[in-house]
Amino acid sequence: MTVSPFSDTASAANAPPPKTPRAARTAKGKNPGRSREHNRRVVLELLRRSGPLGRKALADLAQISTQAVANIIDELMNEQMLLDLGRKRTGRGMPPIQYAINPNGAITIGLEIAVGSLTAVVLDLGGNMRARELTALPDMTADVVLDLISGMVTRLRARFQAQLIGIGVVMPGPFEIEGLTGVGPTTLPDWSGVDVAALLHKRCGVSVTVDNDANAAAVGEMLFGQGHSVSEFCMLYFGAGVGMGAMIGDQPLKGAFGNAGEIGHIVVVPDGLPCQCGQKGCLERYVSLHALSEWMTKDGVTPDSAALLQLHAAQDPRLRAWLDRAAPHLSWMIGLLENIFDPQTVILGGKMPLPVLDDLISRLAIPTSVANRRDRLLARVQSGQTGEESAALGAAALPFFNAITPQLHQNEDQAIV
Ligand SMILES: [Zn+2]
Incomplete structure (x- = not known):
C-alpha cells in the first residue's frame, strides 16, 4: 500500500x-x-x-x-x-x-545513517513512501555500514520496476569541523574524512547525494510538503539536536563548507547549561529532542516517542513545563531567522512527535521582526513533516531535487545530472 x-x-x-x-x-x-x-x-x-x-x-x-x-x-x-x-x-x-x-515514473532511496541505526525509505516521484527498512548498526565501522547499505539498496531496488534516479544520504552534521567538536551525542565517530558519496556510488552505481538532516528536510518540504509553493523558507529540523535548512530562491543554502544553518550551537542563555560543543547555553540544550528526553528522564528511564505522546495526551505537568521553558528560546531564534532571511514562512519538522511540536508552536511568542506584515499569505510558523522516517524521506528528496529542478545558481551547461 x-x-x-x-x-x-x-x-x-x-x-x-x-x-x-x-x-x-x-x-x-x-x-x-x-x-x-x-x-x-x-x-x-x-x-x-x-x-x-x-x-x-x-x-x-x-x-x-x-x-x-x-x-x-x-x-x-x-x-x-x-x-x-x-x-x-x-x-x-x-x-x-x-x-x-507520473508518480510511478521514478524512485529514489533515502538513507539516514545514525549512531546505532540505519533507516532506508523508497520514495516515488509523487512523494509517496513506497518502502521502509530499519536496521540496527551494532558495528559503526564505515566499511561495514557501507557494505550493509549496498546490500539493502540491491534488495530494495529489485522490488521496483521504476528507474532509480539516485540515493540520498543524511548523516549528523556539522561536517569536518574543528573547534566545535563533540557536537553532541549524535556525531559518528571515526567517519571523519570518509567520502560517503564516492564510496557508495562505487558500490551502488548510481549518483549519491549527502547532506545534513535539516537541509534534506527543507528540500523534502519544498518538493512534496508545506513548501510546495514557497520559494523562500526556513526549515527548523528536530533530530536529536536542532538544525536549520534555508531555501533561498528555491535553492538550499549550503554555505562554503556545507554547514550553513547550524543554529543548535548558537548560545541563547549566556552561562547556561553546558553543551558538548564546549560552550554554555546553546539552543539545543533547551530546544531539542535530546533536551526534552533529558528533562523527562525519571529514575533512569528515558521516554521514547510513543511514551512522549502518551505523556503529552495526559497533559503531563513536567512535559508542559519543558514546553513553557523551550518556547521563549525558540521564539527568539525564529525572530532572529526572520530578520536575517526574510522568509515567507518558517516550517518546523523532524522527529519531535507532531502533537508535541504543534503544542510548542502554540506557545511561541515571536518577537517583532520584518515578518510582521499585514499582507502575509502564510503563517509565520507552521509544522511540516514529522516522524521517525522524516530524515530518510528528506534524504530521498535530494536526488529528485538534483534531477528534476532547475539549478538556477549553476552554470546550466554543467548542471548535475
Ligand atoms: Zn553547543
Whole structure:
C-alpha cells in the first residue's frame, strides 16, 4: 500500500493549485536547444508546481518553443516520467492533451545513517513512501555500514520496476569541523574524512547525494510538503539536536563548507547549561529532542516517542513545563531567522512527535521582526513533516531535487545530472 508521508502530498495529477501565484519566480527555459537538460527540468518543475498542463501552456510558461516542449515531452513519456491524461475541454477548438508527472515514473532511496541505526525509505516521484527498512548498526565501522547499505539498496531496488534516479544520504552534521567538536551525542565517530558519496556510488552505481538532516528536510518540504509553493523558507529540523535548512530562491543554502544553518550551537542563555560543543547555553540544550528526553528522564528511564505522546495526551505537568521553558528560546531564534532571511514562512519538522511540536508552536511568542506584515499569505510558523522516517524521506528528496529542478545558481551547461 502507498503511504503519503509528506503532508499535502499528491500526485501531480491531483495536486492542489499553488497557494501563491509564483509565475514570476518560475525558471525560464533557454531557446536554442543548447540547454536541453535545463529545459527538461523547467518542464518537470512546471508540471510539479502547477499540476497537469498542455504543450502550449508549458511552452508559454517556460518561454520555449512548442516544438522544444514537444520533444521534451516525447523524451519524458518514453522514460515513463509523464502521464498522458487525455484531452481536457477548455473552450472552442481541439482541447489540448494534458500531461502530468507520473508518480510511478521514478524512485529514489533515502538513507539516514545514525549512531546505532540505519533507516532506508523508497520514495516515488509523487512523494509517496513506497518502502521502509530499519536496521540496527551494532558495528559503526564505515566499511561495514557501507557494505550493509549496498546490500539493502540491491534488495530494495529489485522490488521496483521504476528507474532509480539516485540515493540520498543524511548523516549528523556539522561536517569536518574543528573547534566545535563533540557536537553532541549524535556525531559518528571515526567517519571523519570518509567520502560517503564516492564510496557508495562505487558500490551502488548510481549518483549519491549527502547532506545534513535539516537541509534534506527543507528540500523534502519544498518538493512534496508545506513548501510546495514557497520559494523562500526556513526549515527548523528536530533530530536529536536542532538544525536549520534555508531555501533561498528555491535553492538550499549550503554555505562554503556545507554547514550553513547550524543554529543548535548558537548560545541563547549566556552561562547556561553546558553543551558538548564546549560552550554554555546553546539552543539545543533547551530546544531539542535530546533536551526534552533529558528533562523527562525519571529514575533512569528515558521516554521514547510513543511514551512522549502518551505523556503529552495526559497533559503531563513536567512535559508542559519543558514546553513553557523551550518556547521563549525558540521564539527568539525564529525572530532572529526572520530578520536575517526574510522568509515567507518558517516550517518546523523532524522527529519531535507532531502533537508535541504543534503544542510548542502554540506557545511561541515571536518577537517583532520584518515578518510582521499585514499582507502575509502564510503563517509565520507552521509544522511540516514529522516522524521517525522524516530524515530518510528528506534524504530521498535530494536526488529528485538534483534531477528534476532547475539549478538556477549553476552554470546550466554543467548542471548535475
Ligand atoms: Zn553547543
